[in-house]
Amino acid sequence: MTATLEVERLGVSFGPSGAPRQVLHDVSFRLEHNEILGIVGETGAGKSVLAHALVGLLPGDGRVTDGVVRFEGRALADMSQRERQRLRGGTISLIGTNAKALLDPVARVGTQIARVLRTHRPCPARQAWRQAVELLGQVGIVDPAARARAYPHELSGGMAQRVVIAMALITRPGIILADDATLGLDATVQVQVLDLLVQRSRMLGVSVILITHDLGIVAHYCDRVAIMRAGRIEELRPVQGFLGRPDTPYSESLLAAARARPVPAEQRHAGKADKLLVVENLLKLFQVGGTQPPVRAVDDVSFSLERGETLALVGESGSGKTTIGQCLLRLLAPTGGSVRFDGQEIAGLSEAHFRPLRRRMQMVFQEPYVALNPRWSVLDLVSEPLALLGHHSRSQRLQRVEELLEMVQLSRDLARCYPHELTAGEQKRIGIARALATEPDFVVFDEPTTALDIRVRAQIIDLIRSLQSRMGLSALFITHDLNSVRSLAHNVVVLNRGRIVERGETEAIFASPQQRYTRTLLAAELPIEWSASRRAGAATVANPVSEHSA
Amino acid sequence: MTPKLAGPVVRSWRALPRPARIVLARVALIPPQLFGVLLVTFVLVRLLPGDPALLLLGNMATPEAVASLRQKLGLDQGVAVQFVRYLGRILHGDLGTSIFTSHPVVQDLIERAPATLELITYAMILTIVIGVGLAILAVIGRGGVADHLTRLYGMAAGALPDFWVGLLMIYFLFHIAGWAPAPFGRIDTYLTPPPTITGFYTLDSLLTGNWSDFTSSAGRLVLPVATITIVNAGGVMKMTQTAFAGIYDSPFIRHARACGLPQCRIVAMSLKNSLPPIITTAGFLFGFLLGAAVLVETIFAWGGLGQYAVQAVINSDYPALQGFVMLAAVFVLLVYLVVDVLYELVDPRIRI
Incomplete structure (x- = not known):
């Protein structure tokens, strides 16, 4: 029996033909019917290029230099332009990252789904619309008839992702190619979306390729896994065996990073209960205009932080955690409540009076690249906050910048680089160095580990841990990555819709969450250790013979 | 709002x-x-x-x-x-009496406004069709012949004065080749203009079934319309090219391609998404041309509004000038009304 998709010694190059830059080398695999294959790799491993090569849509001057891609035995290269167009969306559907950017902003989502159906299976517009609405209901959209008439900007990220899944499923393709499809979604939404995708695929007998950098996803949903590195497939095996004993040292290091099960956060030196930061009844409203009531982004939140303590604010997007962080540093003016920093009330302080305190309170911003001025070198970026400390001579500044770079474990040669020349992990470190430049007492880390590769994430966590113990830093740690909370925070505050749901010591919360919301959050984690139980759940409608050997 | x-x-x-x-x-x-x-x-x-x-x-x-x-x-x-x-x-429709023509200003404007409007309306339609069309061809066939030619045209169009283009066209197409009709007004002098219904000779002659009037007035439009179009389509083209290229490379277009949508559908999607800046540019250009077509009007002895306004300035004919300013302002007001409405209609993200 032929495999539904066969890739044989695929090579892809970019750049001028004189000096090509080969991005994929010798990639071979087979995708069987009704199989879920995970392809894992870090940024730059060539996963996305592979996905685009499979649908024959390499960007720019990318081209296939070697090998063949066969669908049901037919080579992609032999197909006519028209056949390839029929293939895309008809035989193999691509689901990309950041669904909101994948939808046409000026067309109703129902129209967009119906459009795909009518391209591949010509039918009357009304019938296509009806099928689109029906499918929207099946992918878990509430009130699908009304939602089909919505425009993409009216949807949340999770809903948009479901719409994109519906676009992929509507033609009943044989293969679904999910390229980091849940990146950037909340963990709870990610689990729902993946559960749904996998269940529908098993039910319809669709083969799936899940491209991801998250081994947790692979462990929970995939039958086999391919590890990609630098454009090659390093290892390709059934998931169970792989998790038990990977073949290559690279896979081993990936698994180790993903397993990085917390060494729980270090105990603080039991000193005097010295409250550095006390937040009482913090309130932040956003006016939305018109006659709608204001949004209560932060609703009556109180907590306190002792010197040397790391407190984690945990919740889904929209829970108000970043808003709280910005209110504490007066990047947003709180609507009400009190914030006392080292005994001083700062909530009502004017910017002129607050400015001296900025030296002592710093923030590491969420998007490292967006938060760095693209036209400044690392030297300028890291020395900018030093101005808060008063005048430094040029050589003093240079020396301090080098110290800081060393502290965040970056080479001092990077001082002359610009942000776009750095990797995401390096940008994160620069952001941390900037925040630490003034030797602050209190730092807010806003999502320091999201959207990073597994190993980089583990490195950043290690870095923050070492800074905590070396500098006795008091920190507020804002995240939805529960994994890192365990390794970094002493105490946890769980937020939902601007309100505190639950609080307590990290270990206690993780061991026995009291509130349902907290349990939902915890259940959405995909640690590779619990894979067996969840796999059973996801594969309820699975074909009993879904395990194939390569 | x-x-x-x-x-x-x-x-x-x-x-x-x-x-x-x-x-x-x-x-x-x-x-x-x-x-x-x-x-x-x-x-x-x-x-x-x-x-x-x-x-x-x-x-x-x-x-x-x-x-x-x-x-x-x-x-x-x-x-x-x-x-x-x-x-x-x-x-009461009283804008005073022109000092120079001794006619009521309203009457002068009613005679001359349709001439200019007819000229610039056709010129606008052609400008948008050519500007947008070339931009799309250039973006789709990137690196190809169309791309290079449009780049050349985009550079040249910014540097061409309209009177010069007009004179060249008259010289080559009328004087040398003899293909184009004479640059003397809106219709052959031996023909009586069609009765005023819309004020556009081409439409009025069609509505009254006067074929010879139609061919004559349409023929007379060719050179001035071509002149205005050649000079202005370059700007529209460059602007559209920038907007359209940005959309054409965006993730949702790539996704549409991955969904197997045909090329014509993808171009239509991209165009619909790049409409807002095109609408704004076209609206601005339309309002601007009302007075700015004066050199073209003069060269082709068109007898339009721009000429009237210049005459009024030269002769210190204040009532006439005031009338022109008001008419131009109202015209621009209406054009911008249409622009704003279209702008909001094509972009569902704007909250009303």
């Missing part, structure tokens, strides 16, 4: 379909805008040096005659009263 009103009003406002809300909210702005235009034209006249009565009667007038005319014109009254009277006159 939503007025802050009581609950039920807001609810019934929300119940209206979005297009109706867009049009109503925008049309509601017209009266205050119109009032502003009238105020400005009134103040403009007040600011002009010299006494209008003296200007009308000439330097040889007796003081008595000037005084009686001042009284007749209401110039001896307060400014507020004068403004109210001015509004009253305008509402």
Whole structure:
């Protein structure tokens, strides 16, 4: 029996033909019917290029230099332009990252789904619309008839992702190619979306390729896994065996990073209960205009932080955690409540009076690249906050910048680089160095580990841990990555819709969450250790013979 | 833009379909805008040096005659009263009498406005079709012949003066080749223009079934329309190219491709998404051409508004100038009304 998709010694190059830059080398695999294959790799491993090569849509001057891609035995290269167009969306559907950017902003989502159906299976517009609405209901959209008439900007990220899944499923393709499809979604939404995708695929007998950098996803949903590195497939095996004993040292290091099960956060030196930061009844409203009531982004939140303590604010997007962080540093003016920093009330302080305190309170911003001025070198970026400390001579500044770079474990040669020349992990470190430049007492880390590769994430966590113990830093740690909370925070505050749901010591919360919301959050984690139980759940409608050997 | 009103009003406002809300909210702005235009034209006249009565009667007038005319014109009254009277006159369609032509200004404008409007309307349509069309061809066939040619044209179009293009066209196409009709007005002199229905000779001759009038007036339009188009399509093309290329490379277009949508559908999607800046540019250009086509009008002896305005300036014909300014302002107001409505219609993200 032929495999539904066969890739044989695929090579892809970019750049001028004189000096090509080969991005994929010798990639071979087979995708069987009704199989879920995970392809894992870090940024730059060539996963996305592979996905685009499979649908024959390499960007720019990318081209296939070697090998063949066969669908049901037919080579992609032999197909006519028209056949390839029929293939895309008809035989193999691509689901990309950041669904909101994948939808046409000026067309109703129902129209967009119906459009795909009518391209591949010509039918009357009304019938296509009806099928689109029906499918929207099946992918878990509430009130699908009304939602089909919505425009993409009216949807949340999770809903948009479901719409994109519906676009992929509507033609009943044989293969679904999910390229980091849940990146950037909340963990709870990610689990729902993946559960749904996998269940529908098993039910319809669709083969799936899940491209991801998250081994947790692979462990929970995939039958086999391919590890990609630098454009090659390093290892390709059934998931169970792989998790038990990977073949290559690279896979081993990936698994180790993903397993990085917390060494729980270090105990603080039991000193005097010295409250550095006390937040009482913090309130932040956003006016939305018109006659709608204001949004209560932060609703009556109180907590306190002792010197040397790391407190984690945990919740889904929209829970108000970043808003709280910005209110504490007066990047947003709180609507009400009190914030006392080292005994001083700062909530009502004017910017002129607050400015001296900025030296002592710093923030590491969420998007490292967006938060760095693209036209400044690392030297300028890291020395900018030093101005808060008063005048430094040029050589003093240079020396301090080098110290800081060393502290965040970056080479001092990077001082002359610009942000776009750095990797995401390096940008994160620069952001941390900037925040630490003034030797602050209190730092807010806003999502320091999201959207990073597994190993980089583990490195950043290690870095923050070492800074905590070396500098006795008091920190507020804002995240939805529960994994890192365990390794970094002493105490946890769980937020939902601007309100505190639950609080307590990290270990206690993780061991026995009291509130349902907290349990939902915890259940959405995909640690590779619990894979067996969840796999059973996801594969309820699975074909009993879904395990194939390569 | 939503007025802050009581609950039920807001609810019934929300119940209206979005297009109706867009049009109503925008049309509601017209009266205050119109009032502003009238105020400005009134103040403009007040600011002009010299006494209008003296200007009308000439330097040889007796003081008595000037005084009686001042009284007749209401110039001896307060400014507020004068403004109210001015509004009253305008509402009755009285813009004064042109000093130079001795016709009522309204009559002059009614004769000349359709000539210019006909010219620039066809020129606009052609400009958009060619500008947008070339931009799409250039983006789709990137690196190909179309791309290079449009780049060349884009550079040249910015540097071509319209009168020069017009003269070249007349020289080569009329004088040398003899293909184009003579550059003398809107219609052959031996033909009687069609009766005025819309004021556009081409439409009126079609509506009355006068075939020879139609061929003549359409033929006369070819060179001036081509001139304006050649000069202005370059700008529209460059602007569209930038907007369209950005959309054409965006993730949702790549996704549409991965969904197997055909090329024509993908171009249509990209175009619909790049419409807002195109609409804005086209609206601006349309308003601008009303007065800016004057050199082309002069070269082709078109007898349009631009020529009228220039004549009025040269002859210190203030009533005529004032009439032109008001007409131009109202025209621009209407064009921008259409632009704003279209802009909001094509982009569902704008909240109404």
